[in-house]
Amino acid sequence: MTECETCGADTGGRYLCERHAVQLAARLADLPTLYAEVAECLVPRRSGPAEFVSAGPAGPRSPLDETVLDEVNTARAAEVIHLWRVDVQRVRWPHHGAPPPADLTADCRWIGMELEWIVQHYPGTGDLAREVRELELQARSIVGDPAPRPQRLGTCVARDEDGAICGAVISRLPGQARVKCRWCGYVYETERDWLMLLHFQPSEAA
Structure with a gap:
């Protein structure tokens, strides 16, 4: 029996449980955007004197932690990944x-x-998940953006070749423009897809 390397739950032979595999996928999808925001927030470190201007007393300290400037940046994240x-x-x-x-x-x-292969076969999966999470947390410490929560959009309305509706839960992170159903594989990404998803949601029972 294999346990999830993040939470210890039984995974049936995988290195991560389904919940943490989905979280890792979401973090990987979000990381480039997050570090683009980091680049907007941070002033690049320079070696010359008097790089920071202040109206305060002489010899002000930088308002930014220069260690953070060195460690939390797109180049560092790109190198790690x-x-x-x-x-x-x-x-x-x-x-x-x-x-x-x-x-x-x-x-x-x-x-x-x-x-999918990584979670099933790669022995370093747990370390990968932890390091990706750490990169995310470091970036969010700069941009001041709390980790987004998945939004439940409804249930998958795609039909199989026999006409049966999938019915799996469809959710996405804020701003995510493309979502693949984890059960049937249908991809929602066009305006037509989202309208279809909304239109064919089952009615609440009276």
């Missing part, structure tokens, strides 16, 4: 060369696409 991508690829395809350099968005997307 790329190293995870390199290691996942090394384990999954040991005869392949290392992946080419990529930006944070591309590496987060790649790991997200491989997440």
Whole structure:
């Protein structure tokens, strides 16, 4: 029996339970946007004197923690995520060369696409989940943005080839424009998809 490396729940052989696998996927999807916000908030550190101007007494301290400036930035996040991508690829395809350099968005997307295999087979999954969460928390400490909560949109209205409605719960993070049903795989992303989802929700029982 394998336990979730985050919460200890029985996973039936996977490294993460379903709840924490979904959280990891959401964090990977959100990380590039979050670090774009970090870049907007932080003043780049410079080595020259008198970089910060203040109307206060002489010799003011920087209003920003310069250690944070060094540690919480897009380049650092991109480096960490790329190293995870390199290691996942090394384990999954040991005869392949290392992946080419990529930006944070591309590496987060790649790991997200491989997440089903990762959760099932990759021994470092728990550490990956913890480090991605730490990157998220560090970024949110700068942008002052609380972690978004998934919004329940209703139940999946996609039909299978026999005409049966899926019915799985559909939820998304605020601002997320594309949602894939975890049960049937239908992707909601166009205006037509969202209108269809809204229109065909079952009526509440009287």
